[in-house]
Amino acid sequence: MDAFDKEIITAFFVASLSGDTATDIIRKKISLSPEYIQEKIDYLVKNGFIENNKKTLTEFGRNSIRVVLAGGVFDIIHPGHIHTLRAAKALGNVLVVVIATDKTAQKMKNRIPLHNMELRKDLVRSLSMVDYAVVGYEGNIFKSVEIIKPNIIALGYDQVHQEKFIIDGCKKIGIDVSIARLQSPIPDIKSSKIENDYGKSIYGI
Incomplete structure (x- = not known):
């Protein structure tokens, strides 16, 4: 897991508090293409950090930060x-x-x-x-x-x-x-x- 993965997990945590979407939070902080962001999110879903709904962190994901x-x-x-x-x-x-x-x-x-x-x-x-x-x-x-x-x-x-x-x-x-x-x-x-x-x-x- 690289630094950008941590940024995504952080965004999902903040989204759980703020009600914003994690992707909106990510785009405000880092200028990257939506396709690349989605690719990273898919990777974190596959590896058990983010739930399959792509909206919330798993317990494993929460404990990684x-x-x-x-x-x-x-x-x-x-x-x-x-x-x-x-x-x-x-x-x-x-x-x-x-x-x-x-x-x-x-x-x-x-x-x-x-x-x-x-x-x-x-x-x-x-x-x-x-x-x-x-x-x-x-x-x-x-x-x-x-x-x-x-x-x-x-x-x-x-x-x-x-x-x-x-x-x-x-x-x-x-x-x-x-x-x-x-x-x-x-x-x-x-x-x-x-x-x-x-x-x-x-x-x-």
């Missing part, structure tokens, strides 16, 4: 986010990012977010290392985990989640995950600091 889940508010995208998400993507084949709801963001930041959750989701989804972004569920971080079924959950340097709490919560819903604590080379950069410094520069305070 590592899915990484990251989460956060992402109200202002800054270099710390970019570094963290790149590091998260490097842990596996697929990076899915869960965006905090507006209510959750307000609780976490003690302020109303500058951008609503749909805009924050679209901004994150536009990043090249992100395969899929989705808004999370209010008050239940494990609901998204249950749907995505990641192999790895990546935590940013400033995320206070307790690793044991996450592992135990995942076990309760029958999901075995690894936790990766990511570091930022520039930990002093935070959205709140950027917003505060911007306000000072605008109003001269």
Whole structure:
């Protein structure tokens, strides 16, 4: 199986979350002829990675990739986010990012977010290392985990989640995950600091 086969399997996984067709996802990422893409899909069907319906992955196909889940508010995208998400993507084949709801963001930041959750989701989804972004569920971080079924959950340097709490919560819903604590080379950069410094520069305070 080559790198392009992995890309196709990744597209089928993302399609299972987004509702898009895998072929549309593939064509947006890689400029190849429909005939070649179909030839590759047929090969993966024949070898047991994709179901005969050519719409979903087999269990073997799903287990051939590592899915990484990251989460956060992402109200202002800054270099710390970019570094963290790149590091998260490097842990596996697929990076899915869960965006905090507006209510959750307000609780976490003690302020109303500058951008609503749909805009924050679209901004994150536009990043090249992100395969899929989705808004999370209010008050239940494990609901998204249950749907995505990641192999790895990546935590940013400033995320206070307790690793044991996450592992135990995942076990309760029958999901075995690894936790990766990511570091930022520039930990002093935070959205709140950027917003505060911007306000000072605008109003001269």
